[in-house]
Amino acid sequence: MSHHILLVDDDADMLRLLSLRLEGSGYRVTAVGSAEAALARLAIELPQLVITDIRLPERDGLSLFQDIRSQYPALPVILLTAHGTIPDAVEATTHGAAAYLTKPFDARDLLERVAKALGGAPPAAAEQDRDHAWRAHILSRSQAMATLLAEAKLVAASDASVLIRGESGTGKELLAHAVHKASPRGQAPFIAVNCGAIPEQLLESELFGHVKGAFTGAVASREGLLQMADGGTLFLDEIGDMPLVLQVKLLRVLQERTVRQVGSDQSRPIDVRIISATHRDLDSAMHAGQFREDLYYRLNVITLTLPSLAQRREDIALLANHFLRTLCAKAGKQVRGFAPDAMEALRMATWPGNVRQLHNVVEHVCALATGALVPLALVQRALRVPTLEVLSYAEAKQRFERNYLVQLLKLTDGNVSDAARLAERNRTEFYRLLQRYGLDARLFRADAPAPAAVAPERQA
Incomplete structure (x- = not known):
């Protein structure tokens, strides 16, 4: 399976160019035009790499990078920068950014940085070893x-x-x-x-x-x-x-x-x-x-x-979703996944019992889950280690609103009318909320098409 890369840039032409170059090298690309849209995509599907411009409308790429470092600490990020923002990019690399590229950049340099951020193995190398049957039961992307x-x-x-x-x-x-x-x-x-x-x-x-x-x-x-x-x-x-x-x-x-x-x-x-x-x-x-x-x-x-689970945190979501699908299928339960804050709690747990403990936690929540998404409270109960993250009021409100909208769209399979009715809001107001957080209801439908490689045209 090819690596999945999330591109973030408000320049539609740049997104189109980057998408073509990366897709031509065998990568799967999702392209969005804002930080909010990127966070919305991350709530739906976690890629193996994020490439983001530093200058973005409303929220800049450095703010997005900080959010990713907080919520997905193992997810590598490459920053795209113009000459005026090089100092910011350099500083970001000292805080965990995988790399930065100065515009305009060479295509070969881009692909080398991407391959290095993904572990030094571009898709072409992965395809040289097609037979993965020997390790089929070991799930990992770390x-x-x-x-x-x-x-x-x-x-x-x-x-x-x-x-x-x-x-x-x-x-x-x-x-x-x-x-x-x-x-x-x-x-x-x-x-x-x-x-x-x-x-x-x-x-x-x-x-x-x-x-x-x-x-x-x-x-x-x-x-x-x-x-x-x-x-x-x-x-x-x-x-x-x-x-x-x-x-x-x-x-x-x-x-x-x-x-x-x-x-x-x-x-x-x-x-x-x-x-x-x-x-x-x-x-x-x-x-x-x-x-x-x-x-x-x-x-x-x-x-x-073998590394401990805490040393391969990028595998936690992959393993947790796999265990949930397998266990719920055996139990005949229609549980689709974890709520974003519940998955974040799994990623940040200490896991002294490693993968075996993760399996037991997922088995616990599968037995008690009653809705389409596993809530945070149920995960905390299974972990027996409730945690509290102290946020500012504005940050907490923003995170709650985004996660709430994502959960509504997942529960209603992207049906805006049903989601607005559950939220007790009219459709117009609900659409404004979706637009504020860069959420596209169509992406939550069961028959949703593959994400477009090119972002919408930049708004004036």
């Missing part, structure tokens, strides 16, 4: 995850043991399965076992199998997970919780490439790739004598480190 997945794809081609580090709930098993799918073993079995979830007395039998009569209750021989994964990949989750006695036996498997069932005196050759994962500090465990040094270096040939 640069941190893009870098990690690029490393994972390279690692998958080798047969080296991989240690995946990351906090609980970051998706270590999903990454392990992706590495397996991208590897030459991708069609062979992928077997996962949580070393911390199985009692110590049963873990040995689970891993290595046993012969009949090996212990009380062993009424028949049984293959272990190592044998079941033969030719494929064995994923050992929470490897730091493996007892020391079993660490010795696992080390022998890795060294000799053979496995012996519990109660047997014969070993069997085995061809298994080991991917392990832990949220523990194995270096500290090793130095404390809780984890064998020789096994540590056998498992830690290559390390992949």
